[in-house]
Amino acid sequence: MRKTLFTTSALVAALFALGRIPAQSAVETRGETPDLGRRFDALLDANEMSGWMKTMTAEPNQVGSPHDRANAEMVLALFKQWGWDAHIETFQVLYPTPISETLELTAPTRFKATLTEPPIPGDASSARTANALPAYVAYQGDGDVTAPLVYVNYGMKEDYDTLERLGVSVKGKIVIARYGAGWRGLKPKLAQEHGAAGCIIYSDPRDDGYSAEDEYPKGPARPPHGIQRGSVADMTLYPGDPLTPGIGATENAQRLAIKDSPVILKIPVLPVSYADAQHFLAALDGRVVPPQWRGSLPITYHVGGGAAKAHLAVKSDWGLKPIYDVVAMIPGSSDPDQWIMRGNHHDGWVFGAEDPTSGQVALLAEARAIGTLVKQGWRPKRTLVYLSWDAEEPMLLGSTEWAEEHADELKQKGLIYINTDGTSRGFLNAEGSHSLQHVINQVASEVTDPETGASMLARKRAQLEVLGTNPGASEEAKENAKIAADPSRDIRIGPLGSGSDYSAFLQHLGLPAVNLAYGGEANVGGVYHSAYDTDEYYTRIADPGLRYSHALAQTAGRLVLRFADEPAPPQRYGDFADTVGNYLNEVKKLADAKRDAAELQAKMLQTGAFHLADDPNKTSGMPDALKPVPHFNFAPLENAVDRLKKSAKAYDTALAAHAASLPAKTASELFALTRETEETLAPETGLPGRTWYKNLIYAPGAYTGYSSKTLPGVREAIEQERWDDADRYVAITAAALQAYAGKLDRGVQLMNSPNTTAAR
């Protein structure tokens, strides 16, 4: 919203500033009176954030580097200086680092990949790589192989289906996949599942290079030698230390043997730049790739599998290394055992200016402002826990180990986990538990976009509206546009998959969680996980003046303050119920579509249509036969969703009536109930084949990675043709939703008859 000269709110704020209205009461009457948020805003300083960024990104700060530890200690010192009760918590994790790497084309010609990122003119940081590790992917499997090369596009499941049709096998071969379309780690995982001997992952200029934007230093896109590092541990089974699933990786924790850890790959993998990759891709023969597989290198892309051969060798140091989480608390005044957690990691892959420092400095600015508020006499009702994680990059190690180590306490105390990570110029992107959808809309309406002066919510609405008018907009985009255009409706937040530190909280512990970021304007991910994600890049291209780090601090900070200070829980459950109803419809449609596809394909295999449609002059093969799809009994889920909608409506109605007048004890119980409610979604059972993931509504997809799969027990069972699991998880998920509805009913009872709380 644009600023108005003098409104009721402005009047109240002015009186508040003059000390005429005590802080507590200004907050209690929210809706009419901003408020704490404005005092908080005034304490945020973008210049200070810029200074922290410069310091934290002055040297490579990957896990185990001296500068990463120095950053942790600086953060600790700052927290203490700002009045927080802070300490560093250390874990001992398996963190392999490369000893030697080789990648060569050996036939039909020879070429040795450089595997290095030379300095960029005008970017002094990019030359300071003495303490950096060679570019690599963590938790690949060491090895030394020479084999024919096959191009597998993005290396996703459907790409292997296409390879079947092209008549090409990757068995015993080295695959070369481009980054994009799905999580990095799935590329070597799927290659390994299909019998490949090794995997190369490269960044095609079509996806984040010159085709998308001008290359750095002119623009934000990935330069010729830019390399994307990252983790390829099998996150879909569990994140965190590969040797201590489910428990904290403390010094004496019981550990798996490395060879027994199911998340470590068995084949060697290396990431390369397109400057290196082009030599390999140009050498491939065989069929010309389908249109969707074409990148933007000035070559004809072929599938390969013939004469072109590569030599790939990786050797690593597989020792345990210490990691340093900074934990800082301000105890709550009325409910010290209710924790509002807020985190962002501090380790990067090299300098990590955008990822993670742009979010880390927002977290620091919030902590400083809150410290000052406390010094000024404000106290959070509930305890604030600020967390600066180490070792997010290799596989969410710092957050996962801490959450596992303190699981029992967190299940008793955790109210919410609010995460940020990299951010940049542009639009708000909020994903999380759908009970938080409304409060996130409220917060977004209170933060002003530095570029346009409109509220962040207004700008996001505009973006969704315009996206919905794009030719070829999906039905979902059109629906989102319709919602965005209606000011009486909240815009939707997305579900969380994985890729940052919220995972253990949301998916393992079943706590409400949200991830907040800005972006979409300056940045196409062109320096993501490369040595070029520097202070120079960030402050010249991604977010000059750190105006969006500042906005992120306003946004996340406001959400923290809402939870810390409000007299009643900010959750609204109708949003969750509606969302789950939509997910159920999707799953039902999925089953029907899959059934139709299998029937159609069976006929086509019988009539020989695939064979007749092939060009006989080219290699080809038959598609894998699809399994016939039975009809499923979705009734338990349908009934559960029906009840959920009713219970949610009753709760939201009761809350609207009672929020302002709840007795303190009832409010306290109601806050505790929000945690219990969300926890019903994550019973001990866990997902089939990957029981670390407990949440039955939100999970990273087994074959999408970072992207979320909602109702994963049911949806993935159907996708992966495990019909018994589908039936089983309909029942399990329905039971969880029934329990969730039961908690809401309990909330209604609490609000309507506060005196019965003792009898609960």
Next chain:
Amino acid sequence: MRKTLFTTSALVAALFALGRIPAQSAVETRGETPDLGRRFDALLDANEMSGWMKTMTAEPNQVGSPHDRANAEMVLALFKQWGWDAHIETFQVLYPTPISETLELTAPTRFKATLTEPPIPGDASSARTANALPAYVAYQGDGDVTAPLVYVNYGMKEDYDTLERLGVSVKGKIVIARYGAGWRGLKPKLAQEHGAAGCIIYSDPRDDGYSAEDEYPKGPARPPHGIQRGSVADMTLYPGDPLTPGIGATENAQRLAIKDSPVILKIPVLPVSYADAQHFLAALDGRVVPPQWRGSLPITYHVGGGAAKAHLAVKSDWGLKPIYDVVAMIPGSSDPDQWIMRGNHHDGWVFGAEDPTSGQVALLAEARAIGTLVKQGWRPKRTLVYLSWDAEEPMLLGSTEWAEEHADELKQKGLIYINTDGTSRGFLNAEGSHSLQHVINQVASEVTDPETGASMLARKRAQLEVLGTNPGASEEAKENAKIAADPSRDIRIGPLGSGSDYSAFLQHLGLPAVNLAYGGEANVGGVYHSAYDTDEYYTRIADPGLRYSHALAQTAGRLVLRFADEPAPPQRYGDFADTVGNYLNEVKKLADAKRDAAELQAKMLQTGAFHLADDPNKTSGMPDALKPVPHFNFAPLENAVDRLKKSAKAYDTALAAHAASLPAKTASELFALTRETEETLAPETGLPGRTWYKNLIYAPGAYTGYSSKTLPGVREAIEQERWDDADRYVAITAAALQAYAGKLDRGVQLMNSPNTTAAR
């Protein structure tokens, strides 16, 4: 269908071959007895076709070249030799040829475009270009301009909408557009309409170069210096000689002054290769283009409009030149005044091996086989007219002038026009009047695919089925797949737009017409209209052994024989009625979608959504406001379609009952009625603003070019926001369909009461 060893048909064929069954009777009982088709097949010789191709493509054969005339005379001699009554008919047409061409980048650096196509190693023809014209586009407007350069993607209407949003104007500038997405001539036309001073059209490797396939000579794709020539006369107003719209360009015809011809452009235009274009594109600055605008050159594509400037100059010889149509006839035995017309052009842009010679040699093979059948005693019931057109390439000149010159006679005698043009390996592509859909399916079922041994229909069905299973398949593709999978249903044929010699027959005279081609396997159009469309290219890459020219002769020839020899018309009108019903639904949906879009956009313009969604660091502009869309009275069309469906059903039913037993006189009247029926679709009125186009069902789109717009009077009025025209053409089109239905009713009457025919 695969061959079977001994079936009833084979038995009949054997008896027929032994002379036990007279040809006539074998034909009369079709359905059970192939037939004339097999005798015809046996007279086709692919080797002979290869020889003709070599001769006809030995030298450049563009309009006005000595070799083009020599080809016409060779074709004439062959027809005569085969017993046809043949002659050459000459017209005098405006055909500009380039005198000088210049294209230079003048800022920020200098580069002079080569504008030439060097010889390709291993392709001797490509070096024989002494008699070729410089690469150019016909009917551009001579000029000499120097101006800033703007990249406009494909240069289509929606690209100019996008330019609005990017805040870029082309006024006074030179646009550079890539080939593709719509007809070539629309690019300079739209540029001119938007105030541009000149236009460059280039072939991006994404669309037909190395990104799509290996470049020639390795593969079929356009090599770096390959240039696509073509016509840019405003075909959407009328094709043929720009100076003689509606009349034959005979020596003494009344001609427009060149400056008054509305189809000649006013701005200079040149086509260039990507090797030349890259220098211009790399020089552009301004905004990075949207994702859909990216080509595959190894650069970041920018919109330009700033510092990069080009100098473009074209000067032409605007004299009249003679063209040579070859016309050959075999009179019909029972109905000499009923003409079955079959054509293919003989002029190319340079050597023209695929376009048009691959189709021309099929036509010659048919003519030779038919000549032999006649020598063996067979006679067509109706007159055959074989037409080898000149000057198709500059703008369908040979066919249009002939059709205009003989319009009165053709409206009395023409039963059908069957067209072919370039062809290559792959799948049947048939487009035309939908009353012909069933007979085309029948013919396709009788021709064997040389690659798979299946029938051409079976292969086409398989292709459609597989296309329907592709991820992202359109609803239309899915529907086509469903139809293709059902052997009891005919596959759909497409509607005709423009781009080859059927246009005057179908769209000006209102005769039934069809265009037939094979393709989709070897060829991505990479040598289309370039100096590399040579015999070497064609016989090594596009169709070794000319097996698909052979198949095309079988297909087109069979259709000719069906019309020449059958006792009853092959038309089936239910297909037409259903198709028109579908088109009407599309038009209604179009109106609704456009209404919704206008309402949505109006709201968004009001709330400032477009502004808020923009990146303020980049140039941008508001979209042009859409006009509010009223509701239209579609009832007249709905009623007409209802009646049409009933009448068509009655006709098809009657024909099925009576086809085998029609008295000769009734059959003759019924054939004449098929022409009259189709002619009702093309009343004198014509389309709004382009009255040369009479057909109310099929027209080339005013803003798509080659692609068809169906129900064009109504559809384009809605698209172009001419609301009054929409209402007017609902009525006009409905009246035409009512008249069509009336003719069908007359047909039913003829069949049921043959004696009443005299009273008609």
